[in-house]
Amino acid sequence: MATNRNVTINDVAAASGVSRATVSRALSGYGRINQATIDHVQKVAESLGYKQNALAAALRAGKTKTIGLVVISDFTNAFFDRATKAIIDQAKELGYRVLISHTDEDVEVEKIAVDTMLSNQVDGLILVPSSTKKHSHLTPKKLGNKPVVIIDRKLDTPRYTTITTGDEVAAEEAVLHAVEYGHSALGFLIAVPGIDGFTKTQPEIPITSVQERADGFLSGVQNCKPKPKSVSWLYCEGTEEAANAAVTSLLDSPKPPSIIFTSNNDMLLAVLKVAGDRGIKIGKGLSVISFDDSPWAAAMVPGITVVARPVEDLGHLAVTELVSAIEGKPNHRQIVLPAHLIKRGSVAKLK
Amino acid sequence: MATNRNVTINDVAAASGVSRATVSRALSGYGRINQATIDHVQKVAESLGYKQNALAAALRAGKTKTIGLVVISDFTNAFFDRATKAIIDQAKELGYRVLISHTDEDVEVEKIAVDTMLSNQVDGLILVPSSTKKHSHLTPKKLGNKPVVIIDRKLDTPRYTTITTGDEVAAEEAVLHAVEYGHSALGFLIAVPGIDGFTKTQPEIPITSVQERADGFLSGVQNCKPKPKSVSWLYCEGTEEAANAAVTSLLDSPKPPSIIFTSNNDMLLAVLKVAGDRGIKIGKGLSVISFDDSPWAAAMVPGITVVARPVEDLGHLAVTELVSAIEGKPNHRQIVLPAHLIKRGSVAKLK
DNA sequence: ATGAAAGCGCTAACAC
DNA sequence: GTGTTAGCGCTTTCAT
Numbered sequence: 001m002a003t004n005r006n007v008t009i010n011d012v013a014a015a016s017g018v019s020r021a022t023v024s025r026a027l028s029g030y031g032r033i034n035q036a037t038i039d040h041v042q043k044v045a046e047s048l049g050y051k052q053n054a055l056a057a058a059l060r061a062g063k064t065k066t067i068g069l070v071v072i073s074d075f076t077n078a079f080f081d082r083a084t085k086a087i088i089d090q091a092k093e094l095g096y097r098v099l100i101s102h103t104d105e106d107v108e109v110e111k112i113a114v115d116t117m118l119s120n121q122v123d124g125l126i127l128v129p130s131s132t133k134k135h136s137h138l139t140p141k142k143l144g145n146k147p148v149v150i151i152d153r154k155l156d157t158p159r160y161t162t163i164t165t166g167d168e169v170a171a172e173e174a175v176l177h178a179v180e181y182g183h184s185a186l187g188f189l190i191a192v193p194g195i196d197g198f199t200k201t202q203p204e205i206p207i208t209s210v211q212e213r214a215d216g217f218l219s220g221v222q223n224c225k226p227k228p229k230s231v232s233w234l235y236c237e238g239t240e241e242a243a244n245a246a247v248t249s250l251l252d253s254p255k256p257p258s259i260i261f262t263s264n265n266d267m268l269l270a271v272l273k274v275a276g277d278r279g280i281k282i283g284k285g286l287s288v289i290s291f292d293d294s295p296w297a298a299a300m301v302p303g304i305t306v307v308a309r310p311v312e313d314l315g316h317l318a319v320t321e322l323v324s325a326i327e328g329k330p331n332h333r334q335i336v337l338p339a340h341l342i343k344r345g346s347v348a349k350l351k
Numbered sequence: 352m353a354t355n356r357n358v359t360i361n362d363v364a365a366a367s368g369v370s371r372a373t374v375s376r377a378l379s380g381y382g383r384i385n386q387a388t389i390d391h392v393q394k395v396a397e398s399l400g401y402k403q404n405a406l407a408a409a410l411r412a413g414k415t416k417t418i419g420l421v422v423i424s425d426f427t428n429a430f431f432d433r434a435t436k437a438i439i440d441q442a443k444e445l446g447y448r449v450l451i452s453h454t455d456e457d458v459e460v461e462k463i464a465v466d467t468m469l470s471n472q473v474d475g476l477i478l479v480p481s482s483t484k485k486h487s488h489l490t491p492k493k494l495g496n497k498p499v500v501i502i503d504r505k506l507d508t509p510r511y512t513t514i515t516t517g518d519e520v521a522a523e524e525a526v527l528h529a530v531e532y533g534h535s536a537l538g539f540l541i542a543v544p545g546i547d548g549f550t551k552t553q554p555e556i557p558i559t560s561v562q563e564r565a566d567g568f569l570s571g572v573q574n575c576k577p578k579p580k581s582v583s584w585l586y587c588e589g590t591e592e593a594a595n596a597a598v599t600s601l602l603d604s605p606k607p608p609s610i611i612f613t614s615n616n617d618m619l620l621a622v623l624k625v626a627g628d629r630g631i632k633i634g635k636g637l638s639v640i641s642f643d644d645s646p647w648a649a650a651m652v653p654g655i656t657v658v659a660r661p662v663e664d665l666g667h668l669a670v671t672e673l674v675s676a677i678e679g680k681p682n683h684r685q686i687v688l689p690a691h692l693i694k695r696g697s698v699a700k701l702k
Numbered sequence: 703a704t705g706a707a708a709g710c711g712c713t714a715a716c717a718c
Numbered sequence: 719g720t721g722t723t724a725g726c727g728c729t730t731t732c733a734t
Contacts (some may be wrong), residue, residue: 006495008727019705024729031730032703049492054470055415056727059406059710074436076646081426088425088453097467100451102439116448119405141400144357269650276652295427296647299620301627359711370721375713382714383719407711410726706733717722 007050016044027052058121066097067322068117070110071128072193074102078265078294079152079311080128086315087126094323096123105130105193105238111137118144124326126318128152130193131206147325149318154208154334161321163335165309167209167291168216170339171261174289174307175220177341178259182350183287184229187250187257188217189267191238198236198246205235213263213291230255236267243270251278251286259287259347265294268304287347302345309339358401367395378403409472417448418673419468421461422479423544425453429616429645430503430662431479437666438477445674447474456481456544456589462488469495475677477669479503481544482557498676500669505559505685512672514686516660518560518642519567521690522612525640525658526571528692529610533701534638535580538601538608539568540618542589549587549597556586564614564642581606587618594621602629602637610638610698616645619655638698653696660690 009027013020018041025033026041027050058064069087073080084100091098099122101113110130114137117125124147129135135155140148148160155162178186192210195203205211221231232253236246247270250257262268268290272282280286283302290297293308314337325331360378364371369392376384377392378401409415420438424431435451442449450473452464461481465488468476475498480486486506489499499511506513529537543561546554556562572582583604587597598621601608613619619641623633631637634653641648644659665688676682 006727009729010727020728021706021730022704025704028729034703037703051466051470051495053410053472053727054467055406055410055472056710057729059404059410059712059726060728060730062710064406074439075426075432076436081432085425085427097471098451099448115402116405119402120448121404121406144402269646272647272650272652276650276654282652294647295620296623296645296651299623299627300647300651301623301633303627357711360713361711371711372713372722373720376720379713385719388719404711407726408713410710410728411712411714413726704734706731708729708731710728712726713724715722715724718720 006053007048008053009050012041012045012048012050015048016041063123064097064121065095066099066120066122067091067319067326068099068101068114068120068122068125070101070103070113070117070125072103072105072130074104078292079309082311083151083315086312087319090316090319091323094319096319096323103130107131107134107137114138114143118146122146124148124322126151126322129155132156132208132211133206147322147330149322149325151314151318152209158334159332161325161331161333161335163314163318163321163337164209165314165337165339167307167309167339168212168219170307170309170341171213171216171291172220172223173341174261174305175217176224177305177343178261178287178289178347179220179224179226179228181287181347183259183347184226185255185257185259186221186228186230187232187260188214188234188263189243189246189250189260189271190214190217190233190235190263191243191267192235193238195235195237197242198234198249200233200235202233203235210263217261230257232257238266240266240270243267244274247271247274251275251280257286258350259289262288262290265290265292265297268297283346283348289341289347293342298344304346305344306342307339308342310337313337357404358399359404360401363392363396363399363401366399367392414474415448415472416446417450417471417473418442418670418677419450419452419465419471419473419476421452421454421464421468421476423454423456423481425455429643430660433662434502434666437663438670441667441670442674445670447670447674454481458482458485458488465489465494469497473497475499475673477502477673480506483507483559483562484557498673498681500673500676502665502669503560509685510683512676512682512684512686514665514669514672514688515560516665516688516690518658518660518690519563519570521658521660521692522564522567522642523571523574524692525612525656526568527575528656528694529612529638529640529698530571530575530577530579532638532698534610534698535577536606536608536610537572537579537581538583538611539565539585539614540594540597540601540611540622541565541568541584541586541614542594542618543586544589546586546588548593549585549600551584551586553584554586561614568612581608583608589617591617591621594618595625598622598625602626602631609701610640613639613641616641616643616648619648634697634699640692640698644693649695655697656695657693658690659693661688664688
């Protein structure tokens with residue numbers, strides 16, 4: 001494999017009979033320069049197959065036109081896939097590239113990921129921090145004083161622009177909707193990273209959005225008109241195995257719920273799976289409402305009633321805010337985008 | 352925002368009383384150097400909050416430990432999300448970062464994406480080319496003679512290591528399975544990028560994997576035991592709108608199919624949606640087999656019978672092959688990984 | 703309008 | 719074992 005050295009600006013300069021400085025000016029289009037020179041240099045550059053070395057340019061210029069995205073989870077997650085796409089698209093729109101890294105909700109991995117981003121001289125960062133409290137590695141100083149936007153969840157010290165969704169209100173709305181439909185045996189399946197298996201008592205929840213969902217469910221229970229006869233809470237590890245076991249336990253309890261609220265799609269899938277295996281029909285024998293919409297939740301029969309979050313808006317806004325900060329208008333805003341209930345067929349009308 | 356200049360190797364050198372070269376050696380761990388010096392320099396570097404500038408290091412060293420991934424479609428696609436995850440994970444395993452770009456099946460976008468990768472000095476490329484034939488921008492020369500691995504589909508000139516899946520065989524297997532179950536009115540819904548709406552006559556298919564699926568379906572039709580009574584082919588644009596219209600047209604035809612084979616998940620979703628709206632039950636009134644497995648296809652009731660491709664293996668292997676080439680063992684292999692049918696409940700047993 | 707020269711932060715010969 | 723030195727490819731004053 002003949003790895004012939006790349007064509008550099010020197011080669012172009014030599015071939016077109018001007019200096020490197022002139023080539024740079026011609027190709028980057030700045031400073032005073034003769035149009036004829038521009039044309040000539042461009043032609044030569046093209047014929048030589050010259051391609052700018054972005055590394056060298058960035059090193060010299062002190063900016064990379066790149067933003068770092070550090071998120072929990074990966075592309076198989078219904079929040080992350082759409083958010084990432086929105087972020088990439090909007091970044092491209094504004095002339096930026098995106099470096100992506102996922103942390104699997106692990107603070108140590110997050111630390112390394114952020115360091116890698118910084119080492120690669122990103123101009124700013126969009127973070128989905130893995131923990132509300134453990135963020136000593138996310139101080140402005142440790143982040144090189146670079147502009148930062150936090151999305152999906154909050155840090156307990158609101159230092160950066162933060163964009164979240166109104167999950168608490170939406171969760172409450174979901175409960176009220178179910179109760180209105182006559183449900184009075186309510187089950188809640190809440191995914192909490194960092195725990196083992198599942199538990200009935202609420203563990204420490206390191207993520208504000210999850211906590212908000214739990215809180216919203218709770219206020220729904222407290223504020224609904226006919227008080228529900230039974231309410232079961234289950235906090236569950238994010239694995240398929242634990243989720244299936246949790247659903248099984250819910251269904252096998254003395255007073256099984258007529259509806260299960262799930263805090264994310266993985267939990268929803270577990271409900272679908274276990275119910276399916278038992279021949280229980282969703283929207284009939286068992287109802288379900290989940291967080292986060294997806295094409296399949298909409299296409300299924302019955303369609304799954306979900307709390308839809310404005311993921312694209314969120315991603316779009318995150319980039320816009322970040323780039324605005326990078327380009328000189330720093331602002332520490334706390335933005336909450338509304339989430340809303342999409343009623344489809346997964347909630348049985350009991351009365 | 353005080354963008355204090357970053358701590359550089361010079362600062363560390365000054366603070367620890369040694370030369371820049373020694374700092375570099377101490378921190379990168381190469382050459383001959385005293386262990387005590389290493390310890391000292393490391394301590395100083397840490398206390399100063401020194402972080403290597405990856406740009407400068409890469410510029411100097413001539414390699415970035417980065418591979419570029421240019422794919423069609425985005426993260427909302429069931430193939431791409433898993434493939435990307437597998438690629439990132441394996442790359443990390445081997446000490447590489449991944450630059451990601453998606454092209455929406457557009458050759459022009461692909462061209463720019465590849466150029467950006469090259470400009471950023473990736474050490475190698477993994478490509479899902481948008482067209483079998485239009486790839487004059489993918490010659491070794493245009494790719495800077497860098498190692499390249501093609502995945503998911505082939506170029507008509509096999510110049511690079513290529514990893515695909517045995518879609519033709521699997522597609523045929525799917526048809527034989529359906530016929531064995533007594534289906535004799537077969538519908539085929541094949542997503543083809545670049546066409547407008549949908550059409551009955553086979554258009555030019557710019558993607559080998561799609562062509563293979565179509566071919567496999569066809570050989571299934573030709574080789575099955577009781578010949579099917581009716582067979583309808585529909586080639587469809589990849590939009591939700593066109594897909595829904597195509598399914599509707601299939602269902603409204605004089606001899607509607609008892610089973611529809613879909614070439615990807617978007618088409619499957621359309622079948623689910625339209626059938627659902629009409630109250631037709633999957634696995635009863637209408638059967639379906641799709642390409643590409645997903646968590647939701649497995650969790651649904653009935654579960655969707657799918658052709659599962661070894662996406663993780665494919666991603667894993669792609670990185671392994673690429674890194675091996677980057678590190679000096681170039682090889683132009685044509686690898687085909689087996690795809691296989693997962694039988695679930697979406698195919699009615701008619702006899 | 704163009705060229706000369708300095709230097710972004712780093713590594714790797716080459717000396718000692 | 720450590721320092722000196724020369725760049726990697728590029729941009730950007732400062733001259734002319």
